[in-house]
Amino acid sequence: MSVSLASEFGVRRLLVAAGQAPSVLNTQPWRFRVARGECVEVLTDPDRRLRASDPRGRNQYVSCGAALFNLRLAVRTAGRRPMVWLLPSPEEPGLLAAVRPAGTSPVPAVYRELYDLIPIRRTSRHPFTDRVLPRAVLAELRQAASREGAGLVFLDRHGTTDILDYAVMAEDELGHDHDYRAELAAWTMPGARHDGMPSYVHGPHGLRDPAPVRDFGRQGGKARFEERPQLAVLTTMGDRPIDWLRAGQALQRVLLVATKHGVSASFLNQPLDLRDMRGRRDPHHHRGHAQMIIRFGYGPHLPRSPRRPATELEIA
Ligand SMILES: Cc1cc2nc3c(=O)[nH]c(=O)nc-3n(C[C@H](O)[C@H](O)[C@H](O)COP(=O)(O)O)c2cc1C
Numbered sequence: 177m178s179v180s181l182a183s184e185f186g187v188r189r190l191l192v193a194a195g196q197a198p199s200v201l202n203t204q205p206w207r208f209r210v211a212r213g214e215c216v217e218v219l220t221d222p223d224r225r226l227r228a229s230d231p232r233g234r235n236q237y238v239s240c241g242a243a244l245f246n247l248r249l250a251v252r253t254a255g256r257r258p259m260v261w262l263l264p265s266p267e268e269p270g271l272l273a274a275v276r277p278a279g280t281s282p283v284p285a286v287y288r289e290l291y292d293l294i295p296i297r298r299t300s301r302h303p304f305t306d307r308v309l310p311r312a313v314l315a316e317l318r319q320a321a322s323r324e325g326a327g328l329v330f331l332d333r334h335g336t337t338d339i340l341d342y343a344v345m346a347e348d349e350l351g352h353d354h355d356y357r358a359e360l361a362a363w364t365m366p367g368a369r370h371d372g373m374p375s376y377v378h379g380p381h382g383l384r385d386p387a388p389v390r391d392f393g394r395q396g397g398k399a400r401f402e403e404r405p406q407l408a409v410l411t412t413m414g415d416r417p418i419d420w421l422r423a424g425q426a427l428q429r430v431l432l433v434a435t436k437h438g439v440s441a442s443f444l445n446q447p448l449d450l451r452d453m454r455g456r457r458d459p460h461h462h463r464g465h466a467q468m469i470i471r472f473g474y475g476p477h478l479p480r481s482p483r484r485p486a487t488e489l490e491i492a
Contacts, residue, residue, distance in 0.1 A: 203371075204484050218272045230449070259275070259278045336406075388402070410468040427470075
């Protein structure tokens, strides 16, 4: 198959793949533009920026970076090499990346496999089993992050306890912030929107608090969560927009590799959101800037959250 940006089908296939990426509160804060029939551009959608909880736009860039990774995979699996420019135009700060399908090239099986996993990956806020991730899987996840210029640091028992404590404290502080609560409600309340996070993805409460998942007003009763959550921090060397885009691409690569191994993931980013909202420095990590706090494990397969139709994503 070849990708043609002149054909509606060719473009639609790329946008469907990009639009399946994870995004903060499922805001899907991206738009795409076909430039001169030869390049797909990734842009922010300013109407979908979380102004209270994401004052720097970091979460929005990470989300768009994840969509960019899917776009790259879609080009690659169509037999073309994606040439990528990050932040190509200082005059247009909302333009995050340009991807040009360049010369033809055979499709490596590894990319085909990751591409096929795009619609299967999802965030799971349900309890995981106590099964420990094998070392080989940890190594592959780390490698996935480093291939995209990021780090993935798995936490030991002390680090895990610290992060869970930070998450509880942050969630408590955020719960008293009126603007944060209003923004969260706008994207998570039942019936609030046709996208965002419907209640069926919120997951259950923990039988014992704190549960190692974020509280989105969980609807699903109570359940026993794993004794020892397996947490990792996705890090980047810098903390500028270009690093956030790298973090997003690394995030999606890590999540697809996890999916390949039947490993689910959810996130505990409350401490990072609070850091951004209060203009604080990193709460924990010395090995780079923390961009995502990820919980890995083995859990049930769940329904996926809704996506906007690809036709809504393209702008002229
Ligand atoms: C930058 C970013 C931050 C996120 N933060 C959290 C979080 O703190 N807690 C959580 O449970 N999910 C978090 N998510 C996951 C999103 O809520 C999820 O991707 C979105 O609802 C779409 O669902 P899906 O991943 O199942 O496709 C985050 C995702 C991204 C990309």
